[in-house]
Amino acid sequence: MTTNSTSTGTPPPKLPAPQRPRATRQERREAARRDQRLASARTVAVKKPAWQSPMALITAGAVVVGLVVVVLVSGVLNPKATVGSLISPLRPTPTSLVDPTNPRALGKANAPVKVEIWSDFQCPACDTFATTIEPDLIDQYVATGKAYVIYRDRVVIDRFATDVESHQAAAAARCAGDKFWPFHDYLFENQKGENAGTFSSAFLASVADAVRADRTAYDACMANGAADRVAAVNAETAQGAAAGVSQTPTIALNGKLLPGGAQPMTTLGPAIDALIAAASASPAPPASLPASPAPAASAPPAASTAP
Numbered sequence: 001m002t003t004n005s006t007s008t009g010t011p012p013p014k015l016p017a018p019q020r021p022r023a024t025r026q027e028r029r030e031a032a033r034r035d036q037r038l039a040s041a042r043t044v045a046v047k048k049p050a051w052q053s054p055m056a057l058i059t060a061g062a063v064v065v066g067l068v069v070v071v072l073v074s075g076v077l078n079p080k081a082t083v084g085s086l087i088s089p090l091r092p093t094p095t096s097l098v099d100p101t102n103p104r105a106l107g108k109a110n111a112p113v114k115v116e117i118w119s120d121f122q123c124p125a126c127d128t129f130a131t132t133i134e135p136d137l138i139d140q141y142v143a144t145g146k147a148y149v150i151y152r153d154r155v156v157i158d159r160f161a162t163d164v165e166s167h168q169a170a171a172a173a174r175c176a177g178d179k180f181w182p183f184h185d186y187l188f189e190n191q192k193g194e195n196a197g198t199f200s201s202a203f204l205a206s207v208a209d210a211v212r213a214d215r216t217a218y219d220a221c222m223a224n225g226a227a228d229r230v231a232a233v234n235a236e237t238a239q240g241a242a243a244g245v246s247q248t249p250t251i252a253l254n255g256k257l258l259p260g261g262a263q264p265m266t267t268l269g270p271a272i273d274a275l276i277a278a279a280s281a282s283p284a285p286p287a288s289l290p291a292s293p294a295p296a297a298s299a300p301p302a303a304s305t306a307p
Contacts, residue, residue, distance in 0.1 A: 175221035
C-alpha cells in the first residue's frame with residue numbers, strides 16, 4: 001500500500017519568507033537620529049534657564065544690595081534739608097527750652113542735675129555728641145525738668161591762634177545772642193574737618209542769616225576779630241583746663257567730670273538718674289504716735305544752732 005506525505009501527517013516544506021525591501025540611506029539616517037534623540041532624552045537632565053543658575057542669582061543679589069546702598073548713601077529717600085549751601089540740623093534744639101537769663105543754657109536752673117558740656121565746634125567727637133546724643137539728653141532730661149544743660153567752650157583744636165576756626169566759631173556763636181543754640185546746631189551739622197577753611201567769616205555770617213540773628217548786632221560783635229568774645233572763650237577754656245578738662249567733649253554732672261569723650265546715653269542716663277534719686281532722698285517722717293497725757297513739768301527746749 002502506497003502512502004503519501006499528506007496522509008502520513010508530514011508537514012509540507014516551508015517556503016522562504018518574502019524579503020523586506022532594504023531601507024534607503026536616508027531612512028537609515030533618520031532612524032539613527034531618532035534613536036539618538038531618544039537616548040538623549042533618557043540620559044540628559046533637563047536644563048534650567050540661565051537666569052536660574054546659582055551664579056546668576058548671586059550676581060543679581062549683589063547688584064540689588066549695591067543699588068540699595070547707593071540709594072541710602074545718596075540720601076534720595078531721606079534728603080537733608082538745606083538753607084542755601086548749609087545743611088539744616090536734623091534734630092534742632094528746641095528754642096523754647098533756652099534759659100532767658102543765659103542763652104547758652106537749656107532748661108530750668110533749679111533742676112536737680114546740672115550738665116556742663118565742654119566742647120570745641122571743630123572737634124569731630126563733639127560733632128558726634130551734639131548731633132546724635134545731645135538731642136536725646138535734651139528730650140529725656142531737659143524737657144522733663146530733670147536736668148539743666150550749659151554749653152562750655154574748651155578750645156583744643158587751635159588753642160594757640162585766636163584768629164583760626166575754633167576761636168572764631170565759638171565767638172560767632174556767642175555773638176548770635178539768643179540764637180546761640182540754633183547757631184550751635186548749624187555749626188555741628190556742617191562741620192567738615194579741622195581748620196580746613198569751613199568756618200570762614202563768610203560761612204559764619206551765612207549761619208547768622210540762617211538762624212535769623214540780628215545781623216547789625218552780630219556784625220558789630222564780630223568786628224575786629226571779635227576780640228571781646230575771643231577773650232571770653234579763652235577765659236572759659238582756661239577755666240576748663242584748671243578743672244581738669246583735657247579733651248572734648250567732656251561732660252560734668254553737678255560739677256563732677258565724667259571720663260572724656262562722647263558718652264552715650266547708656267552711660268549718661270543712669271548717672272543722671274542716680275543723682276536725681278540722691279537729690280530726692282530724704283528721711284522718712286516719724287510715724288504718728290497716740291496722744292499721751294502731758295507731763296507735769298517739762299524742761300525748756302534746747303536752743304538750735306545754725307548749720
